[in-house]
Amino acid sequence: MRRKKPISVLGYDNYRLYLEDMYHHLKKTRRGFSYRAFSAMAGLTSPNFLKLVIMGDRNLGQDSVERCAEALDLTKKEHEYFRVLVSFNQARTTEEKNCYVEKLRKFRPTKEVRRLEKRHHQFCSHWYIPVIREMVDLQEFRPDPAWIASRINPPIRKSEAKQALHILEDLGILLLEHGTYRKRERSLSTGDEVQSVLAKNLLHQMIQLGCEALDRVPSEQRDISALTLSITQAQFEAIKRRIQLFRKEILQLATTEDRTDKIYQFNFQFFPLLRDPAEVVVTAEEPATPERTEDTDDATS
Known part of the structure; x- marks a missing residue:
């Protein structure tokens, strides 16, 4: 045996x-x-x-x-x-x-699946956990919860930073060596399709941070823009493939330096604004005014 x-x-x-x-x-x-x-x-x-x-x-x-x-x-x-x-x-x-x-x-086995789900749940539970993972690459990084909490924007509590470090270390995502932390893997990504409810929860938090950044972060320190498009199914699939390739290029570019001095969040959003024809119920209400294609960039404001 x-x-x-x-x-x-x-x-x-x-x-x-x-x-x-x-x-x-x-x-x-x-x-x-x-x-x-x-x-x-x-x-x-x-x-x-x-x-x-x-x-x-x-x-x-x-x-x-x-x-x-x-x-x-x-x-x-x-x-x-x-x-x-x-x-x-x-x-x-x-x-x-x-x-x-x-x-x-x-x-x-079922118990192993539960263990992996717990790991994903802990990592995705708070938006600042992946942020702290990235902070270990900062040139001036200190493995001190108080210092970490003071640098993050929007601010978090010292206790939250301490708990996040514990989670990252416990999951093996960060390794403690010679009094400081290093990443176990150079990069992490949700992949081309986000299937997990836990990962979706993290995305909700990151998208909300993006909304808040419109008012909280000066325009010269960010780039937030939007496009409203009228496209075909074939164009949708082509654009989606390009987004996936672009995301991988950005990830590759961002992992070329061992030491950094900034942490940025990069959100990708591409979603329909019309119902599927099979789901449409015609009413007697007045038709909406047709919208034109727009390119909106708040950096001009």
Whole structure:
């Protein structure tokens, strides 16, 4: 009978984080354990290959997946889950990811699903939690709740900043090293489609902050604009694809510097202003005046 593992791959939605946690666990329990030993254990010739994989600089190929699963002594179920998880994380298109998501859901026990949902709930519970995650890249960052609370706009309480740091550390999103914090992953994103109710709650908060910024933030420190468009279904799909690509470009641009001096929120909104024809109920009211296409930018005010 197999001994129960201290870390189960079934509780992860990112295989790189799983490998990193396994590495740190083995380093604590095996004297002299290193990335070189980790790679050798998996039968990989490059001593730093798994380190590069964990950092996101390399991907696992099919052969490497099998070697890692065998080295980590995964059960048949864990082995298959790990294989699908790698494919999910390395998928390039939304269609591919959606396909693998459905496969992953079939593997997870109910208690693991609840644990992951709790993790997402905690991270999405307050708008300032992801803000504090980004603050650790500031050149003058201090791991002091009072300092953090004083810098955030709109202001939060010291107790809220302290609780946010605890949550980020507890979830493994921030790591405490040499008296300060660093990000475990360079970037986080909700993805092309926001399905989770928890993530939607966070978006509601961020959109509300954007509304408040119209009055709270001077125009020279922000860029808030709007377009009202008359388009076809084909144009809608083309615009949506461009928004998704643009978001990824912005994310890539924003992760090129190790140290920063500002924190900004970038919201993307693109939604219909007409009902679906099948839902329309004709009334005897006067028809509304046709609206013209407008380009509105408050920066001119």
